Amino acid sequence: MNQFNDSFERCINDPLFLDQFYKTFLASSDEVSAAFKDTDMETQKSMLMASLVYMSDAHPDLLASIAEKHHHIKPHLYTLWLDSLIAAAKFIDPLFDVETEILWRETLQPGIDFMVGEYG
Numbered sequence: 001m002n003q004f005n006d007s008f009e010r011c012i013n014d015p016l017f018l019d020q021f022y023k024t025f026l027a028s029s030d031e032v033s034a035a036f037k038d039t040d041m042e043t044q045k046s047m048l049m050a051s052l053v054y055m056s057d058a059h060p061d062l063l064a065s066i067a068e069k070h071h072h073i074k075p076h077l078y079t080l081w082l083d084s085l086i087a088a089a090k091f092i093d094p095l096f097d098v099e100t101e102i103l104w105r106e107t108l109q110p111g112i113d114f115m116v117g118e119y120g
């Protein structure tokens, strides 16, 4: 798992990472840009930063409180979310390769499955 942690740290230590993520995510679908139309993106970026740490470090209690605020988010949007995050990591981390991508996906998928399981 060190290879994931090292890549994750290179990304979250770069202030451009979350800018890059939201640029890609908001452009990925009209449903996504509509969902964030009234959102202060600077606040959103710091909240996402914290929640990524919970996601990668399995804090089920903290993730449950985030999932409560996402009941209405349709499951297919999580695919766009993860793909946008991977695209941002690829852009920021110079050592990102196919194996790193698999580790990012494997690490974040359980948190996404949990969030999707709370849909409805």
Ligand code: HEM
Pocket (backbone or CB within 6 Å): 031, 032, 035, 036, 038, 039, 040, 044, 047, 048, 051, 052, 055, 066, 069, 070, 073, 077, 078, 081, 111, 112, 115
């Ligand atoms: C596993 C993936 C995701 C994580 C970890 C995550 C995390 C978060 C966090 C921490 C917040 C702030 C909650 C608060 O106000 O306390 C939030 C808000 C929000 N999220 Fe997510 N999110 C995820 C996926 C998504 C997806 C796929 C969408 C689809 C559009 C989405 C849309 C939103 C919206 C609209 C808000 C409210 C923004 C506002 O306050 O105006 N999220 N998310």
